[in-house]
Amino acid sequence: MTASPLRVAIIGMGGFAGEHHDLILRLEARGECQLVCTCDPRIEEFTERWEALHFEERGVCLFRDYRDMLAAFGDALDIITIPTPVPLHAPMHRAACRRGLAVYLEKPPTLNYKELESMIRAEKAAPKLTNVGFNYIIEPNRRALKARLAAGEFGVVREVRIFGRWTRGSIYYTRANWAGRLLLDDKLVLDSPMGNAMAHLAHNALYWAGDAPETWAPVVIERAELYHAHPIQGADTVFVEAETPGPVVRVAMTHACIGQSRDYEEVICDDAVLTTRMGWAPATGHYRDFTIRWTDGREEMERLSDFRHLDENFRAYFAYARGEQPRPVTTLADSRPFVHLNDLAYLAAGRVTQIPDDALRHERDDRWGAVLEIADIDDIMTRFLGTGAFPSAQDVPWAAPGGTATTKELSRLADTVAMMVE
Numbered sequence: 001m002t003a004s005p006l007r008v009a010i011i012g013m014g015g016f017a018g019e020h021h022d023l024i025l026r027l028e029a030r031g032e033c034q035l036v037c038t039c040d041p042r043i044e045e046f047t048e049r050w051e052a053l054h055f056e057e058r059g060v061c062l063f064r065d066y067r068d069m070l071a072a073f074g075d076a077l078d079i080i081t082i083p084t085p086v087p088l089h090a091p092m093h094r095a096a097c098r099r100g101l102a103v104y105l106e107k108p109p110t111l112n113y114k115e116l117e118s119m120i121r122a123e124k125a126a127p128k129l130t131n132v133g134f135n136y137i138i139e140p141n142r143r144a145l146k147a148r149l150a151a152g153e154f155g156v157v158r159e160v161r162i163f164g165r166w167t168r169g170s171i172y173y174t175r176a177n178w179a180g181r182l183l184l185d186d187k188l189v190l191d192s193p194m195g196n197a198m199a200h201l202a203h204n205a206l207y208w209a210g211d212a213p214e215t216w217a218p219v220v221i222e223r224a225e226l227y228h229a230h231p232i233q234g235a236d237t238v239f240v241e242a243e244t245p246g247p248v249v250r251v252a253m254t255h256a257c258i259g260q261s262r263d264y265e266e267v268i269c270d271d272a273v274l275t276t277r278m279g280w281a282p283a284t285g286h287y288r289d290f291t292i293r294w295t296d297g298r299e300e301m302e303r304l305s306d307f308r309h310l311d312e313n314f315r316a317y318f319a320y321a322r323g324e325q326p327r328p329v330t331t332l333a334d335s336r337p338f339v340h341l342n343d344l345a346y347l348a349a350g351r352v353t354q355i356p357d358d359a360l361r362h363e364r365d366d367r368w369g370a371v372l373e374i375a376d377i378d379d380i381m382t383r384f385l386g387t388g389a390f391p392s393a394q395d396v397p398w399a400a401p402g403g404t405a406t407t408k409e410l411s412r413l414a415d416t417v418a419m420m421v422e
């Protein structure tokens with residue numbers, strides 16, 4: 001890799017690829033990189049963006065097909081970014097690795113444990129490990145807290161609890177052919193709040209549960225119930241309890257909610273409870289609080305403000321690509337526990353249960369179109385996180401019991417999902 005600006009390509013123009021374009025423009029202005037080329041099958045639909053991003057002045061070459069782009073420019077690039085639909089990640093990643101490129105791959109790398117293993121093999125052809133763009137591991141406060149946790153400062157870690165309610169509606173589920181799907185043309189998609197939008201938080205859960213600073217805890221046994229309220233094939237509401245060699249991890253997430261999106265991560269230790277929570281205030285914009293509540297009553301709080309996650313993740317990967325950092329923030333192998341957590345949820349639940357309309361409230365939302373909320377969903381999620389009682393054990397009328405699965409059963413994933421679709 002050269003010390004001059006890194007030569008970058010971005011696959012995709014719209015959706016989250018648009019964020020990659022804005023970011024690369026910012027980093028280019030700082031002399032850190034240069035966008036050489038980009039592609040999208042619908043490239044001509046983005047003419048306004050070409051202008052806003054000054055493609056002509058910057059000499060950016062445009063393609064429809066990423067394979068043509070790689071054939072033309074593969075030797076003239078250092079890094080390629082892949083912020084495209086999740087089912088396309090693996091073939092794009094393989095092609096980039098074969099061209100000897102370092103890859104910044106959007107999260108989740110894939111939602112199929114088998115495909116992940118093939119991607120880990122594929123990256124051996126590349127000069128550098130792939131970075132998976134989970135947003136939050138880079139936060140300095142999070143890393144410092146994890147180091148203290150792993151050193152045993154808070155006593156034994158008993159439980160990790162993740163609560164996530166992020167509103168999504170008809171506009172989200174109709175934006176692309178893979179949204180909300182379990183399968184697309186017989187290929188596993190497994191799109192869900194835990195697999196996609198809030199995948200960051202599930203990956204964070206396993207980070208807290210890992211017993212050393214740069215480790216993510218493997219899942220041993222998992223129990224799950226999956227539900228949908230939106231008219232989709234996959235789940236929009238997920239309840240998961242995973243046993244790891246360390247703490248129990250519980251995740252409750254939904255897109256079937258209205259109003260303020262919010263989430264929190266809680267780590268229950270013998271001597272303290274650690275909580276991280278995102279907030280927003282007019283004066284500061286977005287911030288994240290990290291709170292330690294000791295059992296003896298002491299409290300510590302830190303606030304992370306003005307932190308641009310995508311910028312910092314890219315700058316960390318550039319530093320790694322230049323040989324200034326020993327490893328990416330999250331590698332493909334680091335993502336293995338997350339992908340297993342996701343896949344075991346389907347094996348354990350065995351079905352996605354429909355929530356009847358009489359348990360739903362419907363509204364229209366300027367950003368998301370038709371949105372809906374499951375009655376009492378916040379309370380149901382909170383009770384589950386605190387006690388481990390799934391909805392089916394809470395006398396919730398629409399609930400249906402799930403089951404249990406272990407990693408030994410992963411090979412049944414494709415058959416199980418095919419049955420769920422039937």
Ligand SMILES: NC(=O)c1ccc[n+]([C@@H]2O[C@H](COP(=O)([O-])OP(=O)(O)OC[C@H]3O[C@@H](n4cnc5c(N)ncnc54)[C@H](O)[C@@H]3O)[C@@H](O)[C@H]2O)c1
Nearest residue numbers: 011012013014015016017040041083084085106107108176
């Ligand atoms: N890090 C984050 O905060 C964050 C936020 C949102 C999405 N994401 C991730 O970004 C990725 C993309 O998600 P999205 O919702 O924007 O997807 P999307 O379906 O909106 O597609 C993104 C772009 O890829 C393009 N594309 C589709 N097929 C292509 C092909 N064959 N070649 C080149 N481009 C192609 C689409 O035209 C679109 O412009 C996913 O991995 C998602 O999880 C990350």
